[in-house]
Amino acid sequence: MSSLPASTGWAWLKQGIGLFRKQPAALTTLLFANILVSVFLSIVPLLGPLLSTILIPSLSIAYMQACLMIENGNRVTPAVLLTGFRQPALAALCKIGLIYVGLGLIEMGVVALSMGPEFFQKIAARQADPKAAESLSMEVLVFLLIGLLNVVMMVTLYFAAPLALWKRMTTGKALFYSFFAVVRSARVFLVLLLAWFGILMALVMAVLLLFGDAAIGRVVAVWLVFLFMLLLQCALYAGYRTIFGKPADGAAQPA
Secondary structure, rough: OOOOOOOOOHHHHHHHHHHHHHHHHHHHHHHHHHHHHHHHHHOOHHHHHHHHHHHHHHHHHHHHHHHHHHHHHOOOOOOHHHHHOOOOOOHHHHHHHHHHHHHHHHHHHHHHHHHHHHHHHHHHHHHOOOHHHHHHHHHHHHHHHHHHHHHHHHHHHOEEEEEEEOOOHHHHHHHHHHHHHHOHHHHHHHHHHHHHHHHHHHHHHHHHHOOOOHHHHHHHHHHHHHHHHHHHHHHHHHHHHHHOOHHHHHOOOOO
């Protein structure tokens, strides 16, 4: 975990785009397959949202494995979706998913304590009555800030899944190394996220200005959001490879 210059974040984004350009169809299919799995899980009453959160590491590791395959010159197949669902990987990744659940509950508790339970009632009222939005400006701003912190939390823990899979680290050790790798290279990740978000927003605004209120403009904007989600996954693989080294062949390695 040597110190990296801030410009490395921009290099990771370019490397991620380069990986995507080699097999765009395969990676796009993988993205929508993961989205469909998450949607179907969310439909399940009570346990659905819980399962979809627990399986986040198992689903996200497929992107890492696909990027490794692309870098090695191999063709990405649908079987890569099962990477995080094989034993012993599944048990280790589900433990990390339980950490996500715990942090999510803590976050909800913080929101409830700071905003009060009536905040969510105001959100529901705003959906029914747009005029109610005027009284929610500060609350929504704080809520968006908490959402931003949630994104930061997810990024700091993102490497835990590949560390558990490829380095065979225990759950605690993988979370520890993931967190401090990101914290130590905070400026690199800041450049990466700012560049990623800035380009995305510029393209979305250009599309909306070009098409106005036309439905095709909204469709293209949503497609851009999905595309950039995928590019971020590829860029994070480049980050993992820089910090922890490239896995030899995708097989588990000793920590």
